[in-house]
Amino acid sequence: MDQQVTLKGKRFMAKFNFFEKLKSGLAKTREVLTTDIDDLILGKKEINQTLYDELEELLITADMGPQFTYDLLDEVKSRVSRKELKDASQIKSIMQKRMLDILRSVDRPLVIAKGKPFVIMAVGVNGSGKTTTIGKLAHQFRQTGHDVMLAAGDTFRAAAIEQLEVWGKRVGAPVIKQKMNADPAAVAFDAMGKMKAGFSGVMIIDTAGRLHTRTNLMEELKKVKRVIDREYPGAPHEILLVLDATTGQNALAQAKMFKEDIGATGIVLTKLDGTSKGGVVVRIAGELGLPVRYIGVGEGIDDLRAFDSTEFTSALLD
Ligand SMILES: Nc1nc2c(ncn2[C@@H]2O[C@H](COP(=O)(O)OP(=O)(O)O)[C@@H](O)[C@H]2O)c(=O)[nH]1
Ligand SMILES: [Mg+2]
Incomplete structure (x- = not known):
């Protein structure tokens, strides 16, 4: 009996700590959406134009986007x-409900059956956090009993291949690679060779994201995707677009581009710990409708969370 209570207590504490960590990861956005908005509205008797103006400014600061801001103010006014x-x-609860409504529509976690082959291609601009996210993801998959292999498709820099290898060692996942400057499609070809040979785990393919040759980048990624599908029909099962939340609206522009050109099927929003623009999740959700699969809230191996709209909204506003 006592033991059961302790176990329950421990589980509760683990859950509590998990949530508190998310909250502190989102602290900068929380400061705008909770601390500042509370300062603005709490104890205020009069709802007037000044309040509307200040609220609008805070929502824009958090990068919630013009649509959300306009709709929210419209509802409040009417x-x-x-x-x-x-x-x-009461404004706060109206805002919370609106946020949740939008985020629920993109709350579709990546579900991967154990023992089934699954190919993920990670895309996104340089520095958005692709390789790090792949490492964290591989760790999560390994912890939940999946076999994992990684493929070093960013052949543009030697450091990128090494970085993936470090993650591979860390989480216990073999890394498929070629030399620097090799054709990324050739690396994808090798990776699909493993799939054809019977690998029945998760294969995650890293890619380059250099932007100065945007057309080339898109063409290169399309080619990688084509080779994957040709060699292993039906794959990639997920094209994960990794976006840096600190870039705010820029992340939205990138998301549109990768959705249209490459056919991204899911989003990871990284570096939410380093920005007050975390509202961009709401904006991307509202304007793109792509599922948000994960969020990154730090550089550590455990700082990647499966996106949960209720948990996220609550961590920002409660
Ligand atoms: N604070 C923070 N840093 C992150 C997060 N995800 C990635 N990074 C950092 O962003 C930088 C670029 O990441 P990297 O994975 O190399 O990006 P890539 O060029 O897209 O592969 C690295 O210093 C990472 O540690 C995150 O969620 N939070
Ligand atoms: Mg990289």
Whole structure:
């Protein structure tokens, strides 16, 4: 009995700590959406234009985007005029509900059956966090009992191959590679060779993201995708677009590009720990409708979270 209580208590604490860590990871956005908005509205009797203006500014600061900001203010104003809303503190719950409505629609976690082959191609611009995310993901998959292999498709820099190898060693996943400057499609070809030979785990393919040759980059990625599909029909099963949240609206522009050109099927939003622009998740969700699979809240191996709309909204606003 006592033991059971302790076990339950431990589980509760683990869950609690997990949530608290997410909250602290999101602290910078939280500061705008909770601390600043609370300062603005709590105890305020009068809802007036000044309050609307200041609220608008805070929502824009958090990169919630013009649409969300406009719609929210519109709802608040019409409720005020219908005399349904008297106390400014109610604004927060209207905002929470709206956020949750949007985020729920993109809350579709990546589910991978154990023992089944699954190919993930990671794409995104340089420095967005692809390789790091691949390492963290590989770790999660390994921990949940999947076999994992990595493929070093960013052949542009030797350091990129080495970086993936370091992660591979760390998490216990073999790395398929060729020399620097090799054709990334050739690396993908080798990776699909492993699949054809019967590898029944998760294969994650890293790619380059240098931007100064945007057309070339897109063409190169298309070619990698083509080779994957040709060699192992049906793959890649997921094209994971890795976006740096600190770039705010820029992340949105990139997302549009990768969705249209490459057919990205899911998003990882990284570096949410380093930005007050975490509202960009809402914006990307509203404007793109691509599933948000994971969020990155730090550089550590455990700092990648499966995206959960309820947990996320609560970590930002409660
Ligand atoms: N703070 C923070 N840093 C991150 C996160 N994800 C990646 N990074 C860092 O971003 C930098 C670029 O990451 P990298 O994986 O090399 O990007 P890539 O060029 O897209 O492969 C590295 O210093 C990472 O440690 C994150 O969620 N939070
Ligand atoms: Mg990389």
